[in-house]
Amino acid sequence: MFKLNALARIRPLIAGAAGLLVAVGAQAQSVLKIGEVNSYKAQPAFLEPYKKGMQLAVDEVNAAGGVMGRKVELITRDDNANPGDAVRAAEELLSRERVDVLTGSFLSHIGLALTDFAKQKKVFFLAGEPLTDKIVWDNGNRYTFRLRTSTYMQVAMLMPDVTAMKKKRWAIVYPNYEYGQSAAASFKKLLKAAQPDVEFVAEQAPPLGKVDAGSVVQALADAKPDAIFNVLFGADLAKFVREGNTRGLFKGMEVASLLTGEPEYLDPLKDEAPDGWVVTGYPWYAIKTPEHEAFRSAYEAKFKEYPRLGSVVGYSSIKSIIEGVKKAGSTDTEKMITAFRGLNVVTPFGPIVFRPEDHQSTMGAYVGRTKNEGGKGVMVNPRYMDGAKFLPSADEVKKMRPAD
Structure with a gap:
């Protein structure tokens, strides 16, 4: 009798505990968690707007009821610009x-x-952002997709303007790590194919974040190039531009430059912003498409500032993941892979597709020329270059990318 009474007394407790566990489990399942790793402390100019873009997308999704009944939670970690730290953060x-x-x-x-x-x-x-082509080609794998326009794609987008310059002697300057090396190699390959008589008379590759602008500018000037291809960005770009202006390197010189038209890097140059460089970038003030107008309006209302390119990339990354989850009907890895192959996403730059053959999106970029307008750098005559037109064919990808 004692045992029966004791059992009767504890049965409600057992039931309550079981109910609590079920509730906790249901609550855990009600949140879709996105883990994000990035170099926030090392690259704040791009990544602070990027984080705001991600948060705007998360807030929009949650305000609309989440995805499949689940609220979205974004959890970020800083990688200290170190690959080992990045892997530990992801783990x-x-x-x-x-x-x-x-x-x-x-x-x-x-x-x-x-x-x-x-x-x-x-x-x-x-x-979301790393530009090296190896992510989707040489080192590509079934689990990895890439959103942003790659180095090869952006260099290819510059080629019509570069070849129209009809300059024979080119100098190149780039940060000496994967992105810079990849961009320089693509530039030499594509320009040589388009203009076989081209000569590369100088190549400067300072360490990322440690450019000795004086010696770099002097070395380029000594080579007497007809034109310069620049891949430096951020603080390195500012030092390079300042020293080049001081020493007259850019006077009468044609310059093609990756990323320089992005407000993250063009705005800080202020009255030192160069005139006439052919650049890839983001002229947020000149884009009048419905998709961009809606994004810009929402971003400015929330953060009381205009968007940067990082804002677009962060926003589009989250939107892509959400669309992938919806299409997959799950966050199961294999189902997500299947969903992302051929996934269509509407971004502030318009519709994009993640290609099945290499997991690269067709997001494009804007190309134009820089102009110092009242002590501030802007892009003039910008035109959007559709990324789909600057990617290798499926057959070419098969030769570059390991089989999944």
Whole structure:
């Protein structure tokens, strides 16, 4: 009798505990967790707007009821611009935070480290920003997709303007790490194919973030080039432009430059902004498409400032993941991979597609010339270059990319 009475007394407690566990489990399932790793402290000019763009997208999704009844939670980690730290952060997001998918990375060597991590752990990874072509070609794998326009694509977008310059002697300057090396190699390959008599008379490759602008500018001037291809960005770009202006390097010189038209890098130059450089960038003030107007209006209302390119990339990364989850009907890795192959997403730059053959999106970029307008750099005569037109064919991809 005692045992029966005791059992009767504890049965409600057991039932209550079981109910609590079910409730906790249901609550956990009600949140879709996106884990994100990036170089926030090392590259704040791009990544602070990028984080705001991600948050805007998350807020919009949650305000609309979430995705499949689940609210979205964004959990970020700083990688200290170090591949080892990036991998450790990704591991912690998976094991401790139990995130459903991974995204992020800015620096190309970090992106490659996370690409390999995704392959080893068999987890879905959307590389938002790193530009190296290896992410989708040489080192591509079934678990990794990439959003942003790659180095090869952006260099190819500059080629019509570059070849129209009809300059024979070119000098190149780039940061000496994966992104810079990749951009320089693509430039030489594409220009040589279009203009066989071209000569590359100088090549300067300072360490990222440690450019000795005086010696770089002097070396370029000594080579007496007809034109310069620049890949430096951020603080390195500012030092290079300042020293080049001081020494007259750019006077009468044609310059083609990756990323320089992005407000993250053009705005800080202020009255030192160069005139007439052919650049890729983001003329937010000149884009009048419905998709961009809606994005810009929402961004400015929320943050009381205009968007940067990082804002577009962060926003589009989250929107891509959400569309992938909707199409997959799940966050299961294999279902996400299937969903992303051929996934259509509407971004502030218009519709894009993630190609099945290499997991590269068709997001494009704007090309124009810089102008110093009242002590501020802007892009003039910008035109949008559709990324789909600057990608290799499926047959070419097969020769470059390992089989999944």
